[in-house]
Amino acid sequence: MSTFFRQFVHWIVKPHSILVTLVLFLFIGVLDMIRFNLHFLDPFNNGLKDYEVTDIVFSRLEDHTQVTFCDEVVLVNIGQPDRERITQMLKKLHSYRPRSIGLDVLFEKNMDPIVDSALQATMASIPNLILATKLQSYLPEEGRFMITKDQNPKFLDGNLSGYTNFLSADTFTVRMFSPFELTVNGPADAFAVAVTREANPEAVRRLQERHNAVERINYIGPESFTQVSADVLLDSAFNGEDLFRNKIVLMGYIGEESWAVSINDKLYTPLNPKYTGRALPDMYGVVIHANIIAMILSDNYIYDFPKWLITLLEILFTYVNVVMIHWIYRRFHVAFHPITRTIQLLEFSILFFMTAYLFNYFQFRVDLGSGILGLALAYDFVMIYESLLRAPLTRFFARMNVHLPELEVTSHE
């Protein structure tokens, strides 16, 4: 056993490979500080900037012939109605006794006072109604957000609310949301969280117990919910008792016509069929909220590996590759280049498959960004090390009485 262990240590602990890995990660660290924000250093074209490997899983590798249906959330497409019509819709929905109603509409200005007071009174009479608000600027010294005036305070007064902001970089793809934030008015829930809290506080408690500042959205799809239009809802012949009772109802804009494409309140998601250089937004805001609610209710969260584990895996992965490339360099010196490149290509494919597989089946997100960069650069760094760094470093360590092994090149090509 001890012989095996010694052999293993001899095989895996290679001082030169350790040095190459150190130099390589030093380089990646410097690159990471620059963050590729300078365009002349950007190795990828801009179309590729806004995508993650997991986007490919959502848009291409998930089984789109199958629909994961969420029975607990019903969407009401309000179109672009006036406030009188919204009042009618609210009254009708309330009569069906849903568990909670989320109204994803901002009423900014004062309109007809009679209509507004009727709407206000209706809102006040629905205790499980959640209104939409928006977080505005962040006050870093207070660690709190301002609330915008997009929602008229007279409607907010006495009603529950949640902010509708999503997390998105300058390219607008919505992958994450922040469930809880602090505002100048106190703690606030995201709109989807507030709506879920009213219907199922236990599910929100489980979300809180995850202690994640932001959550990735595990999308189930745009067609996973029953949709009811305003015309249908207000049709006297329609009885929604069975459909709405004890359900979570989200009211919002989901387009005017089934075949017309509207960009209003529509955002990019990882489900977009074009995962790079996205052309048109693909999901309405209220449908994104519905996806978040479905995720919270079913506890179907996306799990990230701890950062330390990822870093450890990246270093190990790169180190094993450097050892292997070093070995190929010694054993197959002439055929070194084609062998290494083929292995790299194979490894990329296997790594991509494993990342996609883990995400698809177990919702585990593994972001081995530096590991992949390490794999891509390992070949070049072994070459640089052997031609430039090896001799001076060997001398340096020799002065410290540490003798690094000599290079033995045996051609087997």
Next chain:
Amino acid sequence: MKTKLFSFLIFLFSALTVFAQDAAFRVTDVHGMVTYQETKLSSPQRVWPGGKLPVYGWVNVPEGAAINLLDNSTMHRLKDKGSYDLEKFYNTRREQSLSFTNRFWNYVNNGLRSADTERDLEKYHQNFMAVSGGVKGYGPGDQGLVLLAPLPGKIGIERVEFRWERQAHPGVYTFTLIDAASGKTVYHAEVADSVLSVNLVQLGLEKQQTYRWSIAAIGSDPTKKAELDFVFTDPADEDIQRNLDNLKDYHLADEKEKQWMKATILEMEGYQYEAQRTFEQLLFDFPDDGHIRHLYALFLTRQNDVKRGQSIWLD
């Protein structure tokens, strides 16, 4: 032994009967007056979202209506006018879903086959004419066909460029020009592109007459086509495209979308200066809207003003 076998068969039969009774389509979305008939002779009942339909009978979808039916986890989207036999749907073999490994392999394989580099784009540009300006959803299309131009209104020019697009399967199309009053075909052509230039005077079209142009994809159901009417008129009377009131969606759109539609139409018709002014107004009205900035930057890029495009959209 025989008794046991007999009991097992009875159990199996009852289980299957219960299963068959429970089987149903879930109605997840309905647009328009979609009805259900148990038999062809029974009276039609309106279908509401959230309801369930048995796995037999008929669903009637009128023009412009649509219904989504969920059968376990398979979605049936019925958008075309017609009467649909539910039993057929239920008994038809459902779309076979591929395993994850197969989907992965297909993805890698497709990626390798469609490696569209800049050189490929230049060499095989006919295969890559996938992007076009314009807004989807203007023309009442079918089979994913969308008619882009000309839109309903009066056309006064002799040579007209008819343009359309199909998202899913670009291919060969049948272009037909019909006299709307008599229903006679004036011109018919098979086109391997999504654009066709036609001289209306040479075809002998009469002024102040209404004509209909239609596009159908060859190899698909010829009854499923997209068509639009226009009036052939004198140049002075032309109001095509600039008269946005002809567009159904224009009235339904909000202010932002209306301006975007206007800018797009102007660009499509070659009124670049006016299109740019409209985009600038749009940006002025909605300065914080990233999507508008993006659209304007794309417009500037199409006008070869890449520098300004980049200044509007830094990425």
